[in-house]
Amino acid sequence: MVIDRPSSPMNLPKKPRFVNRLAEVDEVADRQACAVANGEPLLVLLTGPQGIGKTVLAVILGYRFARDYPDGVLYCEAKGSDTRAACSADELARQLLVQLGIPWTEVPAAPGDRLQTLRTMMSGKRLLFIFDDVAVASQIEPLLGDVSRCAVIVTSRSRLQSLEINHQFVSVRLPGFDQAAALELVGAIAGKAVRDVPESVLARVCSICEGLPLALAVTAGKLGAGDETPEDIVEQLTRNVLEALDVDGDFVVKVLFDEVYRExxxxxxxxxxxxxxxxxxxxxxxxxxxxxxxxxxxxxxxxxxxxxxxxxxxxxxxxxxxxxxxxxxxxxxxxxxSDDEEMTAIDRTDRWYAHRAVALDKCFTGRPVPQGTKEFRATIEPAFPGDDKPALAATGFDTEWSSFLESARRCADRRDHALSMVMATAPCSYAYQAGRCTELIDLYRRILDLVTAEPVRWQVYRDLAQLHERIGEYEAVERFASLAEEIHPPGRESAIAWRALSYESRGLLPQADEALCEAAEAVPLMDDPVHQERARALVRMHRGRIAVKRGLLDEALPLLGEALSFFNASLADGSNAARCEALIGDVGRAHDDSLEAERRWTKAAEIFVAHHVWPDAVKTYEKLAALADELSRPSDAARYRDRAREIESGRAG
Structure with a gap:
C-alpha cells in the first residue's frame, strides 16, 4: 500500500501544568540522550497509583523529546482502567495508523493486516509513542515492531513485568510529592490566594493529601477560588476527605478510586x-x-x-x-x-494483634501477669528464643506500635473489656521504657469505664501511675497509686513503689526512701515468690538511686550491686540492669574514678539502645560526652554526642 501522509504528526494533548518530578525527568532524559546518541530505542514504563501524575509526566516528556523524533509524536489512550472500554492492540493500531495519515475508512479491517501495515510504516522511522493507561502488556506488545530508533513511553498503574523482561523497558515508579513539592503545586494552582493561607493549614493539607498530586490540585483549586475559608476546607477534608475532594460536585478522587476498585x-x-x-x-x-x-x-x-x-x-x-x-x-x-463479615474480620485482626503483643511482652518484661489477662496469655509462647529476645521484642513493639494502638482503640470502641485489657497491658512496659506513654494513658482511661472487678481496676490504676511517672505528671501518679493501694493487697508493694518514685521526682528524697521501705514490707503480700524477689530487687535499685542523689554513696553501692546481680540473671530485665550500671557509674564519677564511670556508662548506654530505652540512652551518651570533655578527649566527646543525636533523630539502628 502506498500511503500519501503528512510528515511529522504531532498528536500530544495540551501541555499540562507541571511542577516537581525533576529527578524522574532527569533520569529519563539521561536515558533518552544516550539512546539517541547510540541509535538505540528509549523504552520507558511510568508506574504509580491512580492520581500520581503519570499522564502529566508522559506528556511533558513527549514535548521535551519531540525534536529528536522527526517522523512523528503519537499519543494513544489505552483506557486500561476500565475493562469495558479498554483498547485492544488492533484498536490501538487503528488509532496509530490514522495519526500517521491513513484515512479512517482505509485502515485495514483485518487485525493482522492492520498490524502489518503499522509495522511497515514504523520500519526505520524515528517516532515517539506514548501509550497512556495501559492495564496489561498484551494491549501494546503486538505494536512493538521495529522500534529500534523510536521512543516508547507507557503509563500504567501496574508494574508490567512482561515489558521489562521481554522488551527491556525501564520501569520508573512515581512516588508521592514531598512537602516542598506539594506546596509548590498548591502555590502554582491557588496563585496569590495561597499567601493568606496559614502555614498550619497548608501543612495539614499536605498531610491529608499525602503527596497525591490529584488531591493536592483539587484542594489548591478550592483554596484559590476563595469560596470557603482555608480552615473550613481543612475541616471538610478531616471529616470526609474523599467527598471534600470534589470539583463542581464531581468527586474526582473517589470516582477514580471507584473505577480501580470496580475492575x-x-x-x-x-x-x-x-x-x-x-x-x-x-x-x-x-x-x-x-x-x-x-x-x-x-x-x-x-x-x-x-x-x-x-x-x-x-x-x-x-x-x-x-x-x-x-x-x-x-x-x-x-x-x-456484611456486618457479620466485617465483625468477624475485626475480631480476627484484633485477636492477632493481642496475641502478638503478648508474645512480645513475654520476651520484654519480667513483671507479673497483669490482672484480667491470665486466661488469654496462658497458651501464648514468647515471640523469640535466646539471649537477645528483649532487644528483638523491642524492635517488634516499635514495628507494630501504631497498629497495636489502632487495634486497642477498636477493642475499646467495641467495649471488649477483656481484649482491651490485653491490648493495653501487653505493651505497657515497652511504652514506659521507650517513652511512648501518652497514647497508652488515653487507652487506659477509656478502659476504666469498662472494668469493674477490683483486681483489674487495681491493674489499671497501677499502670496509670507508672505511665504518668514517666511523663512527669506526679499528682496523677500519687492519685492513681493511692487508688491502687486501697483495693488489692497483693499489689500494694507496686502501688507504693510508684508513689515513692513520684516523691523522688519531686525532690522529696527522704519521703521517697521511707515509702520504698514501706513497699519492701508489703512484698510478702505478693502471691508469687519469684515476683517477690524481683520486687525486692526493684526496691533496692530505687533506694540505691535515691542514696546516690543524697550523697550516701557507701549505702548506695551494696543496694545497687545486689539489684544488678538479680537483673543480670533475668533476660527480661536488661533495662533495669542498665540503670544499675549507670548508677554505679555515677558513684564511680563521684569518687573521681573516671575509668569506672566511663566503663559502666558505656555498658549502660549499649544496653539501653539494645532495649530501645531511647531517653535513657541519650542521657547516658551525653554524660559520656561531658566526661570526655573534662578528660580533654574531644574526638571521643564528639563521637558520644553524635551517637546521642542519632538516637534522638530515630537512627539508632
Missing part, C-alpha cells in the same frame, strides 16, 4: 476492603489473620497489590495503604461487606 476480581475486592482493618502498616501475618487465609497466600496477594499500586511497601515485609486509598477501602468496607 478488581471479587476476591481482590474483598481483600481490598478487609485490609483496611489491618492497621496503618502491617505484615503478611496480620493480613493473613484479617483475610482468614494462610500466610503464603496473603504474601502473594500483597505482592500483587504492590505491583498494582494498590498498596505501598513500608519497609521490609511491611505494607500500607496510601491514606486516601485507606479511606476509600474503609468506605467500601462499610458499604460492601
Amino acid at each position: 478488581l476480581p471479587a476476591d481482590d475486592r474483598r481483600a481490598y476492603r478487609l485490609l483496611a482493618l489491618s492497621g496503618p502498616h502491617f505484615g503478611a501475618a496480620a493480613a493473613a489473620a484479617t483475610l482468614n487465609v494462610a500466610e503464603p497466600a496473603a504474601k502473594r496477594l500483597l505482592t500483587r497489590f504492590v505491583r498494582s499500586n494498590l498498596l505501598q511497601e513500608a519497609g521490609k515485609g511491611r505494607y500500607r495503604y496510601h491514606f486516601l486509598v485507606h479511606e476509600h477501602a474503609s468506605g467500601k468496607l462499610r458499604d460492601g461487606s
Whole structure:
C-alpha cells in the first residue's frame, strides 16, 4: 500500500501544568540522550497509583523529546482502567495508523493486516509513542515492531513485568510529592490566594493529601477560588476527605478510586476492603489473620497489590495503604461487606494483634501477669528464643506500635473489656521504657469505664501511675497509686513503689526512701515468690538511686550491686540492669574514678539502645560526652554526642 501522509504528526494533548518530578525527568532524559546518541530505542514504563501524575509526566516528556523524533509524536489512550472500554492492540493500531495519515475508512479491517501495515510504516522511522493507561502488556506488545530508533513511553498503574523482561523497558515508579513539592503545586494552582493561607493549614493539607498530586490540585483549586475559608476546607477534608475532594460536585478522587476498585476480581475486592482493618502498616501475618487465609497466600496477594499500586511497601515485609486509598477501602468496607463479615474480620485482626503483643511482652518484661489477662496469655509462647529476645521484642513493639494502638482503640470502641485489657497491658512496659506513654494513658482511661472487678481496676490504676511517672505528671501518679493501694493487697508493694518514685521526682528524697521501705514490707503480700524477689530487687535499685542523689554513696553501692546481680540473671530485665550500671557509674564519677564511670556508662548506654530505652540512652551518651570533655578527649566527646543525636533523630539502628 502506498500511503500519501503528512510528515511529522504531532498528536500530544495540551501541555499540562507541571511542577516537581525533576529527578524522574532527569533520569529519563539521561536515558533518552544516550539512546539517541547510540541509535538505540528509549523504552520507558511510568508506574504509580491512580492520581500520581503519570499522564502529566508522559506528556511533558513527549514535548521535551519531540525534536529528536522527526517522523512523528503519537499519543494513544489505552483506557486500561476500565475493562469495558479498554483498547485492544488492533484498536490501538487503528488509532496509530490514522495519526500517521491513513484515512479512517482505509485502515485495514483485518487485525493482522492492520498490524502489518503499522509495522511497515514504523520500519526505520524515528517516532515517539506514548501509550497512556495501559492495564496489561498484551494491549501494546503486538505494536512493538521495529522500534529500534523510536521512543516508547507507557503509563500504567501496574508494574508490567512482561515489558521489562521481554522488551527491556525501564520501569520508573512515581512516588508521592514531598512537602516542598506539594506546596509548590498548591502555590502554582491557588496563585496569590495561597499567601493568606496559614502555614498550619497548608501543612495539614499536605498531610491529608499525602503527596497525591490529584488531591493536592483539587484542594489548591478550592483554596484559590476563595469560596470557603482555608480552615473550613481543612475541616471538610478531616471529616470526609474523599467527598471534600470534589470539583463542581464531581468527586474526582473517589470516582477514580471507584473505577480501580470496580475492575478488581471479587476476591481482590474483598481483600481490598478487609485490609483496611489491618492497621496503618502491617505484615503478611496480620493480613493473613484479617483475610482468614494462610500466610503464603496473603504474601502473594500483597505482592500483587504492590505491583498494582494498590498498596505501598513500608519497609521490609511491611505494607500500607496510601491514606486516601485507606479511606476509600474503609468506605467500601462499610458499604460492601456484611456486618457479620466485617465483625468477624475485626475480631480476627484484633485477636492477632493481642496475641502478638503478648508474645512480645513475654520476651520484654519480667513483671507479673497483669490482672484480667491470665486466661488469654496462658497458651501464648514468647515471640523469640535466646539471649537477645528483649532487644528483638523491642524492635517488634516499635514495628507494630501504631497498629497495636489502632487495634486497642477498636477493642475499646467495641467495649471488649477483656481484649482491651490485653491490648493495653501487653505493651505497657515497652511504652514506659521507650517513652511512648501518652497514647497508652488515653487507652487506659477509656478502659476504666469498662472494668469493674477490683483486681483489674487495681491493674489499671497501677499502670496509670507508672505511665504518668514517666511523663512527669506526679499528682496523677500519687492519685492513681493511692487508688491502687486501697483495693488489692497483693499489689500494694507496686502501688507504693510508684508513689515513692513520684516523691523522688519531686525532690522529696527522704519521703521517697521511707515509702520504698514501706513497699519492701508489703512484698510478702505478693502471691508469687519469684515476683517477690524481683520486687525486692526493684526496691533496692530505687533506694540505691535515691542514696546516690543524697550523697550516701557507701549505702548506695551494696543496694545497687545486689539489684544488678538479680537483673543480670533475668533476660527480661536488661533495662533495669542498665540503670544499675549507670548508677554505679555515677558513684564511680563521684569518687573521681573516671575509668569506672566511663566503663559502666558505656555498658549502660549499649544496653539501653539494645532495649530501645531511647531517653535513657541519650542521657547516658551525653554524660559520656561531658566526661570526655573534662578528660580533654574531644574526638571521643564528639563521637558520644553524635551517637546521642542519632538516637534522638530515630537512627539508632
